[in-house]
Amino acid sequence: MTGRSPTLDDVQALDASDPLASFRRRFLLPEGVRYFDGHSLGPLTTGALPAVHQLVLHQWGERLIRSWNEADWIGAPQRIGAKIAPIIGARSDEVIVADSTSVNLFKLLVAAAKLSNRSTILTEAGNFPTDVYIATAAADLMGLRLEAVDRSEIVKRMGQDTNLVLLTHVHFRDSERFDMKDLTIAAREAGARIVWDLSHSAGAVPLQLAEDGVDFAVGCGYKYLNGGPGAPAFLYVARDLQERLTSPLPGWMGHSAPFEFAEDYLPAAGMSRFLAGTPAILSMAALEAGVDTFSGIKMDQLWAKSSMLFDLFSTMISDRCGELECITPEDPLRRGSHIAFRHPQAFQLCQALIEAGIIGDFRAPDVIRFGLTPLYLKFEDVWHAVEQCVAILATEQWRADRFQMRARVT
Ligand SMILES: Cc1ncc(COP(=O)(O)O)c(C=O)c1O
Numbered sequence: 285m286t287g288r289s290p291t292l293d294d295v296q297a298l299d300a301s302d303p304l305a306s307f308r309r310r311f312l313l314p315e316g317v318r319y320f321d322g323h324s325l326g327p328l329t330t331g332a333l334p335a336v337h338q339l340v341l342h343q344w345g346e347r348l349i350r351s352w353n354e355a356d357w358i359g360a361p362q363r364i365g366a367k368i369a370p371i372i373g374a375r376s377d378e379v380i381v382a383d384s385t386s387v388n389l390f391k392l393l394v395a396a397a398k399l400s401n402r403s404t405i406l407t408e409a410g411n412f413p414t415d416v417y418i419a420t421a422a423a424d425l426m427g428l429r430l431e432a433v434d435r436s437e438i439v440k441r442m443g444q445d446t447n448l449v450l451l452t453h454v455h456f457r458d459s460e461r462f463d464m465k466d467l468t469i470a471a472r473e474a475g476a477r478i479v480w481d482l483s484h485s486a487g488a489v490p491l492q493l494a495e496d497g498v499d500f501a502v503g504c505g506y507k508y509l510n511g512g513p514g515a516p517a518f519l520y521v522a523r524d525l526q527e528r529l530t531s532p533l534p535g536w537m538g539h540s541a542p543f544e545f546a547e548d549y550l551p552a553a554g555m556s557r558f559l560a561g562t563p564a565i566l567s568m569a570a571l572e573a574g575v576d577t578f579s580g581i582k583m584d585q586l587w588a589k590s591s592m593l594f595d596l597f598s599t600m601i602s603d604r605c606g607e608l609e610c611i612t613p614e615d616p617l618r619r620g621s622h623i624a625f626r627h628p629q630a631f632q633l634c635q636a637l638i639e640a641g642i643i644g645d646f647r648a649p650d651v652i653r654f655g656l657t658p659l660y661l662k663f664e665d666v667w668h669a670v671e672q673c674v675a676i677l678a679t680e681q682w683r684a685d686r687f688q689m690r691a692r693v694t
Pocket of ligand 1: 384385386387412414415452456481483484504517
């Protein structure tokens, strides 16, 4: 596939020799849809249906409250956390599933900031809004200052006042990725610690949290981990720091002995102290099935296919759709697993593509994103997505105000 734009035969040959092709059977994708939004909401997994069905009808319907023990509902946060651990290069006791990313971020920022008497939380200007909102509130509560600087300034700005650095590893808009290891070392040298938001990294790019000496992280369950809409999120704390932290939301589920109903709060050992209230068991079942779609795969294999999908997408777009400006870094070490383009009518283009069965998403003001999810995407899907872009851009109709800009959840 050199020198000329790939043909359908070319990409079908890639699919025929794809070692990950069989993983697609782990998903129930609707007919007529090519799904490029797994960086926002992973698709329904084949395992979720029977798991939720069995949970509702048998465990809840028949066994009722006995299922907290019999079906180990009570152990779900730790059990699923241990399954997420290898996907992010953590040890099994370093991850727990709970709440949402936003709530986990709040718990972790407040708990981690207490380890130091320094005054500033540093973050990237343009970080995902929830991170900034939560960090602002956490800083206010703790009497700290939140400072947001350009990504190129972050290392330079780390100084004697830096308590924590809050970074989203892969940027939600353009997919740019920080060098986790270098940043972790730089923060350590400055006497600070980093809280990583892995929402666009977990299940997307190879991570080695333990090996890279990462202290803290949170991440999302409903994107690349395929856990279903509003799936619970996860927290990671390096083993040696866990006992030094206390959650600012010390609910009974994070108590060392919740069923003793003690008057005083005594945090549970390890990550369990980050639980607050009763886990959302129905959602946990779908999340566990989502995380199980990664069983038997090495993240390096997944990343190799993601890179091939990216190269195909980016080459075909630059050959065929000059109107779209790729804003995702070409260097594989500097990007995540979605590809983003700028176009003045990105919203309308995105809507026209969705009408044609190609589901990507739009981020204001002018960005269209396509998630490259190797577990279920074929090379052929990319080929059709680009061909569809070419066809739409060649007509004028879609540019009209047919698709009114409106608030959307994608
Ligand atoms: C980087 C990042 N952090 C956090 C979130 C949201 O987290 P939650 O809604 O689970 O609190 C998102 C959602 O898209 C995100 O992209």
